[in-house]
Amino acid sequence: MKPIEEVGELHTDHPADREDAVRELIVRFHMPIYRYCFHMLQHKQETEDAVQDIFLKVVQQSARLRSIRSPSAWIYQMAHNHCLNLAAKKRLQRLLPLRLIGASPVVAEDSHRQTEEDMAIEAMLSCLNPGERSIMILRVIEDKSHEDIAAIIGVTPAAARKKFERAKGKLRQICMKEEGKAHDPDTVSFI
Amino acid sequence: MTQIPFHSYEEFAEAWKRRKLPEPMPLENLNLAPAGRDCRKVNFRTSASCHASPRLKRLATFPLLTLCLLLAAGTTLSARLWDTITLRNNKGEVTLSYTLNSPEEINKEALRRHLNLKYRDIIDKRWQIVYPGQLSFLVIPELYGLTGVYNQYQEEKSFATPEALQNGTTTPFKLPAYLPEKLSFLEGSILYKGEEVDPQALYIEAQAADMEYIVQSVPLNSEATRLSVEYGTPAGPDRAIVPKLRITINRIAGSSMTAMHDGYADKVHYEVISIHGNEALYMEAEQTLHVFLKTADGGLLYNIKVLNHNTSVNAELGEEQVQPTPKEELIKIAESLLAE
Numbered sequence: 292m293k294p295i296e297e298v299g300e301l302h303t304d305h306p307a308d309r310e311d312a313v314r315e316l317i318v319r320f321h322m323p324i325y326r327y328c329f330h331m332l333q334h335k336q337e338t339e340d341a342v343q344d345i346f347l348k349v350v351q352q353s354a355r356l357r358s359i360r361s362p363s364a365w366i367y368q369m370a371h372n373h374c375l376n377l378a379a380k381k382r383l384q385r386l387l388p389l390r391l392i393g394a395s396p397v398v399a400e401d402s403h404r405q406t407e408e409d410m411a412i413e414a415m416l417s418c419l420n421p422g423e424r425s426i427m428i429l430r431v432i433e434d435k436s437h438e439d440i441a442a443i444i445g446v447t448p449a450a451a452r453k454k455f456e457r458a459k460g461k462l463r464q465i466c467m468k469e470e471g472k473a474h475d476p477d478t479v480s481f482i
Numbered sequence: 483m484t485q486i487p488f489h490s491y492e493e494f495a496e497a498w499k500r501r502k503l504p505e506p507m508p509l510e511n512l513n514l515a516p517a518g519r520d521c522r523k524v525n526f527r528t529s530a531s532c533h534a535s536p537r538l539k540r541l542a543t544f545p546l547l548t549l550c551l552l553l554a555a556g557t558t559l560s561a562r563l564w565d566t567i568t569l570r571n572n573k574g575e576v577t578l579s580y581t582l583n584s585p586e587e588i589n590k591e592a593l594r595r596h597l598n599l600k601y602r603d604i605i606d607k608r609w610q611i612v613y614p615g616q617l618s619f620l621v622i623p624e625l626y627g628l629t630g631v632y633n634q635y636q637e638e639k640s641f642a643t644p645e646a647l648q649n650g651t652t653t654p655f656k657l658p659a660y661l662p663e664k665l666s667f668l669e670g671s672i673l674y675k676g677e678e679v680d681p682q683a684l685y686i687e688a689q690a691a692d693m694e695y696i697v698q699s700v701p702l703n704s705e706a707t708r709l710s711v712e713y714g715t716p717a718g719p720d721r722a723i724v725p726k727l728r729i730t731i732n733r734i735a736g737s738s739m740t741a742m743h744d745g746y747a748d749k750v751h752y753e754v755i756s757i758h759g760n761e762a763l764y765m766e767a768e769q770t771l772h773v774f775l776k777t778a779d780g781g782l783l784y785n786i787k788v789l790n791h792n793t794s795v796n797a798e799l800g801e802e803q804v805q806p807t808p809k810e811e812l813i814k815i816a817e818s819l820l821a822e
């Protein structure tokens with residue numbers, strides 16, 4: 292299947308076409324954006340809310356669709372900015388006396404089961420700042436090129452590559468450290 | 483602390499790629515506002531998200547700030563009662579309504595949120611308490627004492643054939659004899675009823691032992707509390723948009739149609755239909771038909787929903803064009819469910 296950006300620009304600005312195009316974008320990018328946001332936020336309910344907010348922005352800004360060359364980059368850019376804003380808000384809210392940030396669902400039937408491997412992945416990713424994490428997700432999970440990532444995060448492709456290599460280096464170092472600990476008889480395991 | 487089991491970055495990246503994510507909520511209420519009209523946030527949210535939506539609760543917590551923002555955005559506001567604010571667009575349609583709580587309620591809500599945050603890790607660590615074939619109850623005394631709310635978890639059981647699904651529970655239920663062209667059974671799943679557990683007793687036990695939280699797991703029986711069946715076109719290309727039909731069957735006590743009418747009032751456009759003497763609600767924007775089927779011990783609520791459909795972009799891509807499932811098709815499915 293051809294990626295959606297190859298469809299090209301909207302040929303008409305008729306509201307019905309626009310609505311169809313927006314609906315199509317939402318249906319097509321729901322899962323990728325959900326996946327991106329989940330890896331960024333690591334919380335299902337927050338992810339659901341973030342995805343809704345991002346698509347609400349898509350709807351609100353649908354008049355711009357005609358002039359957008361790559362809807363995919365446009366949506367990812369919105370998701371990237373939204374998740375970075377959420378991360379910044381979270382950092383700020385930690386300083387407030389009353390933590391009035393979004394709560395987890397109180398009663399939930401959830402079949403999702405997190406493994407130790409998942410926890411290890413989260414622990415490693417938590418060593419990255421939100422910007423680095425976003426780049427890693429776009430590159431590793433979403434399989435985006437450095438050019439695509441550059442368009443999404445608003446830097447040059449060379450800068451995007453450099454940022455990716457730096458984040459990758461951090462993760463590589465963690466793996467090496469842990470590997471070193473595993474071979475050190477004096478080191479007690481974390482668990 | 484968590485032990486890192488990866489020996490190299492490549493090993494980590496591979497594990498990360500194959501990580502299984504929780505399933506997202508289906509795109510329900512995908513109700514795009516017609517051009518030139520305000521987007522209706524209430525309708526746009528998924529139904530499940532609405533229940534726990536921190537956004538609406540934040541609105542109640544910061545009413546003045548919110549009102550200022552909304553007024554600045556040029557929206558007309560009317561206060562029908564002292565404690566209820568209704569937001570209308572320039573056509574006079576209700577777009578959002580919420581209640582202004584008393585200071586005591588606001589404080590209670592703030593405390594509840596604080597506790598939710600405090601215990602978020604425990605609530606999220608479902609994998610520690612969910613075992614196959616069991617229903618786990620989690621009671622956090624501090625939260626339960628404030629709100630009376632507890633958590634329960636179970637793993638959904640999946641079935642690959644309609645026969646296996648029928649044999650998977652003792653709860654009698656029907657599957658539609660009629661299906662739109664090209665749709666066939668993809669997957670079914672069941673959530674089961676568990677043995678009765680008294681959360682109050684768990685709460686008292688946890689309090690007496692000064693426990694932060696208490697978990698009790700009980701065996702599941704073969705009665706279903708929720709069934710879900712998905713129909714679609716098998717073996718489509720990856721990520722291709724194909725029509726899918728989901729039928730969810732929930733066991734409920736008594737008729738819920740009246741409650742549904744009330745819940746949807748002013749928010750969602752729906753049409754009441756009679757199918758073989760049973761009341762049904764059709765929601766065009768969501769392409770969903772809710773049908774209530776009375777049984778000896780209450781009733782089963784069938785939600786028949788079209789998950790997605792093709793539009794013009796697929797046609798441009800040269801893919802096979804699949805028309806949206808029309809209302810008549812959903813009614814035919816419901817009729818085949820209700821037929822004796």
